[in-house]
Amino acid sequence: MSGRVLVGVKRVIDYAVKIRVKPDHSGVVTEGVKHSMNPFCEIAVEEAVKMKEKKLIKEVVAVSCGPQQVQETIRTALAMGADRGIHVEVSAKEYESLGPLQVSKILAALAKKEEAQLIILGKQAIDGDCNQTGQMTAALLDWPQGTFASEVTLEAGHVKVVREIDGGLETIKINTPAVLTADLRLNTPRYATLPNIMKAKKKKIANVKPADLGVELASKLQVLRVDEPPQREAGVKVESVDDLVGKLKEAGRI
Amino acid sequence: SKGFMLNRSQFAGKQAPMCALGSPTEQQPPAVSFAPLQTFSEEEGMMREAVQKYARDCIAPYVSKMDEESAMDPAVIKSLFDQGLMGIEIDPEYGGTGSTFFSSILVIEELAKVDASVAVLCDIQNTLINTLLSNLGTPQQKEQYLSRLSTDTVGSFCLSEAEAGSDAFALKTRAEKHKDYYVINGSKMWISNAEHAGVFLVMANVDPAAGYRGITCFMVDRDTEGMAIGKKENKLGLRASSTCPLNFDNVKVPEKNILGQVGHGYKYAIGMLNEGRIGIAAQMLGVAQGCFDHTIPYTQQRIQFGQRIFDFQGLQHQISHVATQIEAARLLTYNAARLKEAGRPFIKEACMAKYFTSEVATLTTSKCIEWMGGVGFTKDYPIEKYYRDCKIGTIYEGTTNIQLSTMAKYIDKEYDH
Numbered sequence: 261m262s263g264r265v266l267v268g269v270k271r272v273i274d275y276a277v278k279i280r281v282k283p284d285h286s287g288v289v290t291e292g293v294k295h296s297m298n299p300f301c302e303i304a305v306e307e308a309v310k311m312k313e314k315k316l317i318k319e320v321v322a323v324s325c326g327p328q329q330v331q332e333t334i335r336t337a338l339a340m341g342a343d344r345g346i347h348v349e350v351s352a353k354e355y356e357s358l359g360p361l362q363v364s365k366i367l368a369a370l371a372k373k374e375e376a377q378l379i380i381l382g383k384q385a386i387d388g389d390c391n392q393t394g395q396m397t398a399a400l401l402d403w404p405q406g407t408f409a410s411e412v413t414l415e416a417g418h419v420k421v422v423r424e425i426d427g428g429l430e431t432i433k434i435n436t437p438a439v440l441t442a443d444l445r446l447n448t449p450r451y452a453t454l455p456n457i458m459k460a461k462k463k464k465i466a467n468v469k470p471a472d473l474g475v476e477l478a479s480k481l482q483v484l485r486v487d488e489p490p491q492r493e494a495g496v497k498v499e500s501v502d503d504l505v506g507k508l509k510e511a512g513r514i
Numbered sequence: 515s516k517g518f519m520l521n522r523s524q525f526a527g528k529q530a531p532m533c534a535l536g537s538p539t540e541q542q543p544p545a546v547s548f549a550p551l552q553t554f555s556e557e558e559g560m561m562r563e564a565v566q567k568y569a570r571d572c573i574a575p576y577v578s579k580m581d582e583e584s585a586m587d588p589a590v591i592k593s594l595f596d597q598g599l600m601g602i603e604i605d606p607e608y609g610g611t612g613s614t615f616f617s618s619i620l621v622i623e624e625l626a627k628v629d630a631s632v633a634v635l636c637d638i639q640n641t642l643i644n645t646l647l648s649n650l651g652t653p654q655q656k657e658q659y660l661s662r663l664s665t666d667t668v669g670s671f672c673l674s675e676a677e678a679g680s681d682a683f684a685l686k687t688r689a690e691k692h693k694d695y696y697v698i699n700g701s702k703m704w705i706s707n708a709e710h711a712g713v714f715l716v717m718a719n720v721d722p723a724a725g726y727r728g729i730t731c732f733m734v735d736r737d738t739e740g741m742a743i744g745k746k747e748n749k750l751g752l753r754a755s756s757t758c759p760l761n762f763d764n765v766k767v768p769e770k771n772i773l774g775q776v777g778h779g780y781k782y783a784i785g786m787l788n789e790g791r792i793g794i795a796a797q798m799l800g801v802a803q804g805c806f807d808h809t810i811p812y813t814q815q816r817i818q819f820g821q822r823i824f825d826f827q828g829l830q831h832q833i834s835h836v837a838t839q840i841e842a843a844r845l846l847t848y849n850a851a852r853l854k855e856a857g858r859p860f861i862k863e864a865c866m867a868k869y870f871t872s873e874v875a876t877l878t879t880s881k882c883i884e885w886m887g888g889v890g891f892t893k894d895y896p897i898e899k900y901y902r903d904c905k906i907g908t909i910y911e912g913t914t915n916i917q918l919s920t921m922a923k924y925i926d927k928e929y930d931h
Contacts, residue, residue: 332556332560335556335560336560339560339564451564451567451568451571451572451597452560452564453564453596453597453598454561454564454565454597454598454599454611454621455598455606455610455611455612456598457557457560457561457564458557458606458611458612458613460560461556461557
């Protein structure tokens, strides 16, 4: 096995920022807004770096797709301990319609090129909330997948994954190479220490174009309109159960 | 744009620094020759973000308790070391981060937004202790102390005495030479970090007849026989930062523990305080900004007379005035730091930065309490702590009056023909 792990990191609007919809309803406002690494991607990076520290794998490669700014996100992954980065260049215009299917194709192509033993992704991004990229990537590669991982144990030739599912926890054993997606409780990501930020400067980020990987970016999906969720309105207090039933009938709920 | 990383050698003797543009929130505009002061290299930007996150998650939860108990939590001090914040400019050869003075300034500002006491501990370590060791230490002294300072040992700087504050050179602590060691007798007062320090840089006079030209800097390890750390002061603000008197009773210090040259201590003290001044400016800037950041959201949420109190013109004018003062304070601080990095004269500007930011912190915190109304006056909200913490800014590391007098000396020279 190559001992190489590919980790996908996405640059998203920081979780603490109040999201505003653009006046033309084509999307949300991103200009001048604070961006950070997707929290689930941080957990993915942390898991990969921990594996390397335990000497279970040899190299962590951080990948991000997007325009120039995503390099900051790759640098953060490098500061957390990734060895090198790959920036898949996508123009700002193309980025607007970039979705899980195209990203999965890119990651699948890179995994083959880099002879990756594992791909670790966040379970979903906090902007799209799609929860599809990991699963699609595994399908394209015909690799097994361990999604919603809250515990990962890498052993020779396979991975034991404890998954958070509706009924509780499910433990599966899958062969490598495999795709894993990180859930919230998998680990607590480290802070990039200042010395590691300095060391990250020397690490390399390679630039690659989707076309070089044989991937077409055209999307079959089109966003028609983006709206804010309806404003939360005040509730109504009722005095008795009969009142409650009456009001619910009035509102056509029962 | 790639943008190049800043390091000190690029600045020695050069014109205004060329920095890579683009804070993490913005698109990358084309690089220009004369960038705005609020321009950071990629590494400075990353450090700032990293410290912001770390301070929010690892320090903020302890702030209230540390203030009430007047004690710094050892876990907080350890995390400062683990994050590499205690050896920012120290060479990686000695376990440090190997970054720049400006990075230290940004770190201190971000820490102060969360807690001024933690910020001052980090400031003293980086701008006073580490700088003195790095600039003056012999290879053996650096070997012995720098790696400890960057990984687990807090340092204290001991200049002031009961009878020697602004008049620092009137210090009476005496060091008598015997063969290859000195015996130190005397007391120091107002020593920050004393409770936690493992090494003390003590200014003592080896030759009182020579006046200030006898002042010498000695490195004294904690637990040296005869050295006693007194009870810490019960203070209005910066309570989590220990401020203690020290007593020296026939303390033996080997000659090899002298930092720099005998009788040159006064020069080192002045030189180092010039830099430390910018660090304090950064701390006061953080106090003002942190307090402001907690207050404005409240004014946007608080409704009186059917509207947000932020929308009253009276409030708006006050808020805008304070915001302008903070911006001006920031520019003075950043510019003083960049001047120093560029190897250009910076003392007048450093004095201006420290003087102005400490006054702005006082104004800002006072106004913030008013804008918050009654809740601003309670300990349930963090505002009153900023108000108490800022006051020391006009007093320590050179009082406001001293700063103004120093500036006047430079202005006098400028117009001297």
